[in-house]
Amino acid sequence: MRLTPAMERYVLHWGEMGARWGVNRSVAQIHALLYLAPHPLTAEEIADTLAIARSNVSMSLKELLGWGLVRRTPVKGDRRDHFEALRDNWEILTRIVEERKKREIDPTLSILRACAMEAASDGQTARETKERIGGLLEFLETLSGWYDQVKGLPKPVLVGLMKMGGRIARFVPRGAGKRRGAGGER
């Protein structure tokens, strides 16, 4: 597939962006290409278009499939695999968030719990240090709990919330946020 200059610019930028967020550049470029492409592409077309090795495409697609951002789509009369990207931007965003939470935030919570336990019983960790570990744990648990509730809301409601922007603030009960803990635990 020939890239128009606009597409090329997009693909290169997306690759760069991925790299900054800890995603392999080729993976991000392939994602960008499939996102833009007007129809599903074969691995070989991808390799040719982006001038990267076929094997690299194979590995990268596996990665994208693992994130649920790309899927195989059979094409009648062609036994090669064709790939196409998820198109719905909300869906893309929530997949990425969900996956990163699972891969990174959740394990971090476990480790923080372990650190808090260890610090509580070792008699040598400074009081301030223990407080910080505990505080961070509580903070992340609160955020995490909030996210779990919000992600369950139907998409139109989320969109509605977004549209309300800062006006949503009028519905916060007075005096909220006064007690310690920012709420939401257990």
Next chain:
Amino acid sequence: MRLTPAMERYVLHWGEMGARWGVNRSVAQIHALLYLAPHPLTAEEIADTLAIARSNVSMSLKELLGWGLVRRTPVKGDRRDHFEALRDNWEILTRIVEERKKREIDPTLSILRACAMEAASDGQTARETKERIGGLLEFLETLSGWYDQVKGLPKPVLVGLMKMGGRIARFVPRGAGKRRGAGGER
């Protein structure tokens, strides 16, 4: 400064976490150390504690100062610089989000605008491709606008919103989210 096992575990994990999100490992470790430390540390103490070169500490601290996550604090009777990390978790989170938005999302928006312009006028980019670029641009602009409004709310209000969790949904006007605009594509 001697690290207790709990601290060491925390610092190593944080370094790992940073690496996954595109932050240099040493930078993340230093941040973790300063976050836990019960008092400000000198660059040399940091280098000794983490067993990394003094020069590396210098560069990494510069980076952290640039993110606004660490600050120099003068210590009476010592002419060496001492460093301490921001302690407030909300503040830390918002600084990081703000900075990444500035460094990554805003430039992405510019590039998307440029791509959209270019694609509109080049006569060779597929219709579907143009729609996707335009749709993503609109989507990110919506998110970005929402963020700008929400970040201006006072912290206690934000905390209050978090506490409400999914219950906030009751305040979304019926029928919101129906028009085009805020969401992905159809």
Next chain:
DNA sequence: CGAAGATTTCAGAAATTACTGAAATCCGCT
């Protein structure tokens, strides 16, 4: 079953990124 094509794996090469140590610079003090 076996040939042709498609796909995946993986060891090593290439490229990138991170780290170090030596030298240069800065700074406060006398």
Next chain:
DNA sequence: AGCGGATTTCAGTAATTTCTGAAATCTTCG
């Protein structure tokens, strides 16, 4: 001004990550 310690810079090296090409494996169809 000039000394001593603190800090920064940066060229080169080390470590890590990414990418490739050849070989192995899988799949489909005659």
